[in-house]
Amino acid sequence: MNKAIKKVVIVGGGTAGWLTAGVIAAEHNSASELGLQITLIESPEVKSIGVGEGTWPTMRETLDKIGIDETDLFRECEASFKQGSKLCKWVTGEDDDYYYHPFVLPQGYTKTDLIFPWQKHREKIAFADAVSYQGRICEQGRAPKLISTPQYAGIANYAYHLDAVKLGHFLQKHCIEKLGVTHVVDHVTEINSTDDGDIASVTTKNNGAVVGDLFIDCSGLSSMLLGQHFNIPFISKKHILFNDTALAVQVPYSDDHSPIASHTISTAQSSGWIWDIGLPSRRGVGYVYSSEHTNEVAAEVELRDYIEASIGKVEADKLTVRKINFNPGHREKFWHKNCVAIGMSSGFLEPLEASALVLVELAAAKISREMPATRETMDIVSKRYNKQFLYRWERIIDFLKLHYILTKRTDSNYWRDNCNPETIPESLQELMALWKHTPPGPQDFHHVEEIFPSSSWQYILYGMGFETQESELSRKFINEELAHQFFTENEQLTQKYLSALPSNRELIDKIKQYGLHKI
Numbered sequence: 001m002n003k004a005i006k007k008v009v010i011v012g013g014g015t016a017g018w019l020t021a022g023v024i025a026a027e028h029n030s031a032s033e034l035g036l037q038i039t040l041i042e043s044p045e046v047k048s049i050g051v052g053e054g055t056w057p058t059m060r061e062t063l064d065k066i067g068i069d070e071t072d073l074f075r076e077c078e079a080s081f082k083q084g085s086k087l088c089k090w091v092t093g094e095d096d097d098y099y100y101h102p103f104v105l106p107q108g109y110t111k112t113d114l115i116f117p118w119q120k121h122r123e124k125i126a127f128a129d130a131v132s133y134q135g136r137i138c139e140q141g142r143a144p145k146l147i148s149t150p151q152y153a154g155i156a157n158y159a160y161h162l163d164a165v166k167l168g169h170f171l172q173k174h175c176i177e178k179l180g181v182t183h184v185v186d187h188v189t190e191i192n193s194t195d196d197g198d199i200a201s202v203t204t205k206n207n208g209a210v211v212g213d214l215f216i217d218c219s220g221l222s223s224m225l226l227g228q229h230f231n232i233p234f235i236s237k238k239h240i241l242f243n244d245t246a247l248a249v250q251v252p253y254s255d256d257h258s259p260i261a262s263h264t265i266s267t268a269q270s271s272g273w274i275w276d277i278g279l280p281s282r283r284g285v286g287y288v289y290s291s292e293h294t295n296e297v298a299a300e301v302e303l304r305d306y307i308e309a310s311i312g313k314v315e316a317d318k319l320t321v322r323k324i325n326f327n328p329g330h331r332e333k334f335w336h337k338n339c340v341a342i343g344m345s346s347g348f349l350e351p352l353e354a355s356a357l358v359l360v361e362l363a364a365a366k367i368s369r370e371m372p373a374t375r376e377t378m379d380i381v382s383k384r385y386n387k388q389f390l391y392r393w394e395r396i397i398d399f400l401k402l403h404y405i406l407t408k409r410t411d412s413n414y415w416r417d418n419c420n421p422e423t424i425p426e427s428l429q430e431l432m433a434l435w436k437h438t439p440p441g442p443q444d445f446h447h448v449e450e451i452f453p454s455s456s457w458q459y460i461l462y463g464m465g466f467e468t469q470e471s472e473l474s475r476k477f478i479n480e481e482l483a484h485q486f487f488t489e490n491e492q493l494t495q496k497y498l499s500a501l502p503s504n505r506e507l508i509d510k511i512k513q514y515g516l517h518k519i
């Protein structure tokens with residue numbers, strides 16, 4: 001039990017495996033002989049999932065920490081800026097139905113309540129536009145910064161859209177060449193236990209046994225270590241979040257100068273929604289749907305209709321669609337004995353708010369920060385880890401479900417079923433009851449490092465048309481004058497940024513040509 005933790009073995013070389021390797025190797029000096037040794041085993045027989053193009057703003061800090069140059073990211077990973085999501089047709093399904101979930105916090109967010117003063121004008125201005133400039137910047141296709149803004153800094157908060165396969169290769173090269181990660185390209189065939197049930201080593205087809213002190217399962221949906229070897233049960237969430245299938249396709253632009261959207265466009269369909277992500281050389285588009293509410297043929301028709309609207313039938317007919325099945329849910333726990341699962345091996349929920357990679361980043365950071373010195377303390381660390389990550393999965397489930405339950409759409413069983421109270425977690429029902437009278441705020445989400453701050457819940461709630469009722473109590477803390485100062489400030493910032501910020505494509509081209517300044 002007093003054995004020092006010196007060797008970490010990661011099984012899986014998808015985005016989860018390489019991000020985890022990078023975070024731990026950078027923090028634990030793996031490039032030096034005295035640092036923690038990290039070996040990543042990647043099967044040549046099992047491809048990584050190859051999707052996952054939308055990220056959360058945390059990705060900037062993660063990449064910066066592991067020593068990646070932001071200019072290289074743009075040059076090598078087909079990166080573009082993402083400033084939030086535009087959710088179309090989620091409320092009424094009509095053509096003019098949309099709202100934004102931007103990344104910037106509302107202007108004056110922690111200073112005063114903005115909800116009640118805004119609600120008086122809700123017919124004239126959308127909540128996101130009243131409190132944030134970012135939706136309007138996105139509508140104009142603007143970038144979140146200037147070429148003179150240093151790398152990883154932003155005028156507006158931002159994340160990235162990326163080519164997932166290119167990101168994997170890019171991280172792999174960086175981890176091997178700069179961070180001292182040992183890469184074994186081989187297929188793991190067996191898992192070997194110690195007398196007390198820990199994993200002692202994994203057997204590979206051509207490189208024999210690879211021993212380790214801590215094993216990180218990044219083997220994707222097969223969950224080879226945590227799921228298959230340890231039999232940690234899978235908790236399905238399909239009764240809450242119905243989507244279980246995706247049809248993905250890469251869509252060309254009509255020409256090299258076509259605008260690149262500065263946000264993910266998520267358009268609701270009859271039985272799910274379509275993501276539309278703009279990369280510099282193509283769009284990544286996909287329909288995430290519930291197989292209980294539609295079938296593959298009908299879903300593909302809807303997807304092709306969507307694509308045809310932008311590139312025409314002739315071009316759309318040439319595209320090949322890839323089908324991906326997934327089971328929404330997560331493992332009962334994530335760290336068991338000396339094995340912790342990160343990425344798809346720990347679970348997956350539909351990609352509506354790009355919550356998968358942010359969970360990978362948070363998991364890698366926590367494991368790295370709290371890396372047990374010896375096996376003796378590992379069970380304490382794992383207990384804390386499991387508690388915190390269960391909380392995170394539950395919050396993500398509530399947050400994703402929030403997008404569905406306020407719809408006014410009744411055009412298909414999918415939308416009707418989504419509003420059935422039996423499909424809404426009790427925790428979310430309780431929050432909705434509280435928010436009838438008090439807007440969401442930090443009091444509702446009290447953990448440090450909440451993935452979705454209370455402002456995100458506000459953007460969805462009021463974007464979907466929810467109304468919080470004023471009461472005698474709430475009236476006491478409304479400061480209309482101060483709120484209106486913030487609305488005015490926001491309007492001024494909107495005009496300023498609209499006139500100063502370049503287009504997304506213009507800035508990306510410039511970054512590729514000249515590079516961003518390092519601080």
Ligand SMILES: Cc1cc2nc3c(=O)[nH]c(=O)nc-3n(C[C@H](O)[C@H](O)[C@H](O)COP(=O)(O)OP(=O)(O)OC[C@H]3O[C@@H](n4cnc5c(N)ncnc54)[C@H](O)[C@@H]3O)c2cc1C
Nearest residue numbers: 012013014016043048049052054188220343344351356357
């Ligand atoms: C349709 C869809 C859209 C998504 N969109 C987003 C998004 O926009 N944003 C986001 O954050 N996330 C998104 N995700 C999730 C995201 O794709 C994943 O979280 C991310 O790619 C990490 O995957 P992974 O590394 O866990 O698994 P994988 O990419 O599947 O990698 C598994 C690795 O394990 C290896 N492996 C498997 N078996 C063995 C073995 N026996 N021996 C050795 N190695 C083995 C494989 O070779 C591979 O390298 C999406 C997922 C889906 C399904």
